[in-house]
Amino acid sequence: MDRYDRQIRFQGFSESGQENLSRATVMVMGAGALGTHVSELLTRMGAGKLITIDMDIVEMTNLHRQTLYTEEDVRLMKPKVEALKEELGQINSDVVIKTLNTELASNNIIGILKEHQPDIVIDAMDHFEIRFLINEACHKLGIPWVYGAAVGSKGSVYAIDFDGPCLKCLMDTMPASGESCEINGVLPPVITQTAGIEVSEAIRFLSGAGFSKKLITIDTFGMNYKTMNIDALKNDDCTVCGQHNYEHLEKETFRPVQSNCGRVFTLRFDDEIFEEELQGKIIKENRFVKFINYDGYDMTLFNDGRMNVYGLEGQEEAETLYLEIAGSLSANFHK
Template identity: 85%
Template sequence: MERYDRQVRFAGFGESGQEKLSNTAIMVMGAGALGTHAAELLTRMGAGKLIVIDMDIVELTNLHRQTLYTEEDVRLMKPKVEALKEKLQQINNDVEIKTLNTELNSQNIVGILQEHQPDIVIDAMDHFEIRFLVNEACHKLDIPWVYGAAVGSKGSVYAIDYEGPCLKCLMATMPATGESCEINGVLPPVTTQTAGLEVSEVIRFLSGEGFSRKLITVDTFGMNYKTMNINALKDDDCIVCGQHKYEHLEKETFRPVQSNCGRVFTLRFDDSIFNAEMNGEVIKENRFVKFINYDGYEMTLFNDGRMNVYGLDGMEEAEALYREITEGLPVNQHQ
């Protein structure tokens, strides 16, 4: 316990809280700003096991707010989960760290949760659509989870268990932290504070205090901090926690062309495209990813068939590019 002496000395946590933490498996969904900060805190505090999921590589624009990543990770185009695991193991090698370099969707999220059996889930995703899946999957499997979002200077946190209001119940009162980071930007302090609050909810839960039952919002530029008691917001007729219907899990969410934050679009092909011959110049590559210059477009091709294309002006242009690339591929090398 000497390593964790300062946190054990806190009466609300103590040796019992430390023992519980050291025997807990925590899944961190996302290895961006919220995920890296949360994973680092939990590693330093001595969590028993971390399962970190992300599908992206480290990019230069990540470094201002995503902790532990370096310019060398950018140069090597390392997958975020691999780069993060390397750094976390240097911090605390006693923590078991499992990484999944994959995309979460309606077809695999329940299976991933069932296979890895986390005791609690931390949301560190960057868009609301996936959080509806997390909400439904965790409710279906009775796994407590902590919602967190940050954009601009504003962050919000809400910890959800099987008994309290779920994310669907709260949607009418959720703060505007689902805005575009391209339009609103994001200040690094708000990601640090939001992730810290998410971990705080985890610590409360493991210490026997339970979740705070509060929707917490912060504005690091306006210097505001607010909490709202959410018990009264429980909707007995909620389609998720009231009726146990999981519409997002049951519908097909695959989209061959998807708009992301900024002027970035994801095009999805069969994974065989990674080794196929296609037009364009491969600038850099490793076994996970290729950086390609294609007819003036810069694109990142992942080994699972995802392709991020940068600087597109809209969906129409993205769909036209998708058709062009698809028509140039051998049969069965697109989704």
């Protein structure tokens, strides 16, 4: 316990809190900006087992806000979870680090949660479709979770159990995707602050103090910090926590052509495409990913069949490209 002496000395946490943390399994969904900060904090604090899930590789634009990744990781096109595991293992060898290089979706999230049985889940995703899916999966399985989001200079955190409102109570309809890091930018300090509050909620819960029951919002540039007790927003007729209706779990999470943050579209094919001889030039590759220039487009092809295409002007152009690539393959290859 000597390495954790300074946090144990805090009366609200103490040795019993440390013992609970050291026995806990924490699942961090996402290894981007929030996920890397959250994972590093929990590793330094001595979580028992840390499970981090992500499906992307490290890119140069990640480095200004995603901790622990390096330019060498970018050069090698390392999956984020692989790079993160290496660094976390150097920080605290007592923490069991488990990583899943996979994309969370309606067809696998329940199985992942059942297999790994986390005591708490921390959200570090970057869009609400997945957060609504996490909300339903955690409610269905009775797992507490911490919602967190950051864009521009603003961040928000809300820890969810079954005494207070769930995410669906707060946001009856999914927010529009107009506010994004590509449009609004993101300042690294708001990432650090938001991740810190997420971890604070997690260790409160694990130490026995319980969640704060507050929606916490910050503006790191405006120097504002607000909290709001949202018990009044609990909806007894909520389709999730009131009626146990899990619509996001019951439908396909992703479409064959999907817009992401920035002028990036993801095209989805079956994983056999990774072994296919595609038109275009392979710039570099490893067993996880291939970087390809195809007809003037730069694209990253992952070994699970996802293809990120950069610089597209809109949905119509993306769908045209999808049909073109799919048409050059056997009909069995595209989803």
